[in-house]
Amino acid sequence: MDEIGQRLRDSADACVSAYEAWAAAKKDVEIREGLQEAVHELRKISARLEIEMAVSEREQMAQRPIPVPPHRASRRREPGSDDSTELPGFITDGGSDEGQSRPPKMRSGGSNGPRRSGSRRPQGSQDNGNRE
Numbered sequence: 001m002d003e004i005g006q007r008l009r010d011s012a013d014a015c016v017s018a019y020e021a022w023a024a025a026k027k028d029v030e031i032r033e034g035l036q037e038a039v040h041e042l043r044k045i046s047a048r049l050e051i052e053m054a055v056s057e058r059e060q061m062a063q064r065p066i067p068v069p070p071h072r073a074s075r076r077r078e079p080g081s082d083d084s085t086e087l088p089g090f091i092t093d094g095g096s097d098e099g100q101s102r103p104p105k106m107r108s109g110g111s112n113g114p115r116r117s118g119s120r121r122p123q124g125s126q127d128n129g130n131r132e
Helices: 003-024 029-063
Strands: none
Touching (some): 003 029
16 A cells, blocks of 8 residues: 555544544543644645645646647738738628728726826925925
C-alpha cells in the first residue's frame, strides 16, 4: 500500500477513536484537543491527496496537448477587402452596413472626463499663489 493510503487509514482510525472518546466526555479539554489534532491530521492528508490528484491530472493533460489555433494574420484574405475597418457580424447583426454610420472610436486609457494640465500642489501648502 502506498504512503498516502496508509496515512489515511491510520489517521481515520485515530480520528474515529478520538471522536468516540470525545462523544463520551464532551467537557474534557484534553480529549477535545486530541480530537482537534486528529481532524487536523486528516485535513493535512486530504490536502496531500488533492495535490497528488492535481499532479496526476496535469500529467494526463500533457499526454494530449491542446491544439493552438492559427493566428488571425495567417488566414486567407480576399483581394480588395480591408478587414481592419469592418465591424464583426455580431455588432452589425450580420447585415450590411450600407447607410449606417459607425460609432466613434473610444479613446483608450484614463477617465472620460476633461483632462487637467499643470502640476498639483502638495497638500498643506500655504503658497496662496504668491511666487517669488
